[in-house]
Amino acid sequence: MDKQRDFVLRTIEERGVKFIRLWFTDVVGTLKSVAIAPAEVEGAFNEGIGIDGSAIEGLTRSFEADVIAQPDPATFQILPWRGTVDPTARMFCDILTPDGQPAVADPRNVLKRTLAKAADRGFTFYTHPEIEFYLLKSPKLKKGRPVPVDSAGYFDNVPGGTAHDFRRRSVRMLEDLGISVEFSHHEVGPGQNEIDLRYADALTTADNIMTFRTVVKEVAIEQGVYATFMPKPLAGHPGSGMHTHLSLFEGDGNAFYEPSGEYQLSKIGRQFIAGLLTHAPEITAVTNQFVNSYKRIWGGDEAPSYVTWGHNNRSALVRVPLYKPGKGTSARVEYRGMDSAANPYLAFSLLLAAGLKGIEEGYELPSEAENDVWHMTDAERRALGYRSLPSSLDRAVSLMEESELVAETLGEQVFNYVLLNKRKDWHDYRAQVTQYELESNLEIL
CATH class of the missing domain: 3.10.20.70 (Glutamine synthetase, N-terminal domain)
Known part of the structure; x- marks a missing residue:
């Protein structure tokens, strides 16, 4: 020091x-x-x-x-x-x-406490986020809608487009700040972009995400556009997620890697996934903390809505990605539920706590989802035992309120404040009369 x-x-x-x-x-x-x-x-x-x-x-x-x-x-x-x-x-x-004692309500300290619990069990927690966001011409609305900077799509190369210069400038600035970038590209939505940060320990990653958001906002201002991490700014287009790859290491060894295991996934890895699945609904009020977050989860466009896992199945909440054969250090799982507006310190704390609970309690991993979960009927999903994520912030807060895991991980003061803050968000939202209601009902009722 x-x-x-x-x-x-x-x-x-x-x-x-x-x-x-x-x-x-x-x-x-x-x-x-x-x-x-x-x-x-x-x-x-x-x-x-x-x-x-x-x-x-x-x-x-x-x-x-x-x-x-x-x-x-x-x-x-x-x-x-x-x-x-x-x-x-x-x-x-x-x-x-x-x-001189750590403040119990400091989000960075919440994550440090959870990482210390993992360290007591011999684990180091690494994360690798894929951060999506929209570039808009202005924060002001036109005809009640945001206006994206382009109409391009997934991986599109747009000659002379704003997004190219924006991503190049952002990546260079992040590298100058010591934040390594793995990929950057145009995403599915018009004006939507993704920049993936290289993996690091979870505390460093959380700091990097907070820096990343500032860099993206600063570069946008510099280039005369506006960047937003709002989970679902455009109806009819994909929301902005923060798919995050997770791994546990024991010393220099990847605790998720087992050469003889299915998908080369170890027993610890399977139990960690089981913990994520078991506790996913009750941690969603933190990983998806805004009213608008649930427009992304339930708005289609590839956001996970059901509590499932799969190997390379992009409709699943938790995915076991493909990786190069023999590269045991790259074994990981991908949590696809979190959005780009989450508090990374609290979200990483709960993802780690849920996974560790699965390991400690020896949770059994259910059968994987091999088919596209989005295109199943409700009856088919019920028959397979697939639970849904909360359908609204109201429901998410109710599930969180009953969670011992969330209360213990966040600590009493943060837990109570999140509940209070999110209940207020829902109350204020519920009191609104939306444009949809006016257009649908005003003339006919």
């Missing part, structure tokens, strides 16, 4: 950094920032920076307002979009109580 601190202080001086942004995340997953001068950095490392947590969503209760933001020197990076005028850097922070 001392070497990392020394590196940060030396880099600030050598690069002429004028401002250091201390980043942290509220319970909903909104990035927060406070800027300090270079002279304050050493003190921030030693004592942290005091902030009023009561004004931040879910971070503290009003009677325990003061918290401390403690910068993590391992996350120091120069922000490339700030250029050479007044160079600016950032560090992610851990939120502490005034007596």
Whole structure:
């Protein structure tokens, strides 16, 4: 840690950094920032920076307002979009109580706690997200609808198109921030893009996702367009998911890999998937936390709606991907339910907790879904025992409220705040009179 601190202080001086942004995340997953001068950095490392947590969503209760933001020197990076005028850097922070203890409501600490439980069992948790988003001409609506920057489709090459320059600039900026990118391409929807981050430990990945969202927004502003991670901004077109590949390692060995197993998947891997499937409905209020999230899940267009798994089956909630023969380190499972607007710290915590529960309790993995689940009838799905994901945020919150796993993993304060916040979202949504209702009913009733 001392070497990392020394590196940060030396880099600030050598690069002429004028401002250091201390980043942290509220319970909903909104990035927060406070800027300090270079002279304050050493003190921030030693004592942290005091902030009023009561004004931040879910971070503290009003009677325990003061918290401390403690910068993590391992996350120091120069922000490339700030250029050479007044160079600016950032560090992610851990939120502490005034007596120096980790704040129970800090989402980053929630993930750290869950990773520590995995480490106690000898596991390291790695994640690899595929992040989808839409590029729009403006955040303003035209005739009540967002306007995408193009009408291209899946993997389309659009000569001179906005998305090419956008992705190239974004990828370069992410690489400058030390975030490795594996793929980038146009997605199915008009103006929809996907950028896949290379796998890393879950805490690093969660930090990277928060940085990624900021980079995408900054590049969009720079290029005169607007980027949104809203799960379903366009009716009739695919929503934006964050399919995430998950793996557990024991030392240098992939705990999901077994050469003689079906699909070379180990017993631990099968139990982990069983845990994901068993607990998927009750964690959905976190992996899909907005009213709009359920328009993606139940709007067709390849989003998973049913609790199934399959080998290379893209209609399944959990997929066991193909990988190169003999490459045991690449054995993994893909969770396809989460959307791009999730709080990655809380979502990764619950995915890991669900998988670990499957391992601890020895859950049995049900039969895989070999056929396209979307095209089955309800009767066929019932006969095969396929449960559905929640059909609305209201239903998801009800399932979460009854979940011991979610309550234990998030901790009492975060658990209660998420419930309160999401109930308010649903109440406010339910009170709306939508354009659909007016167009369908106003003239005929």
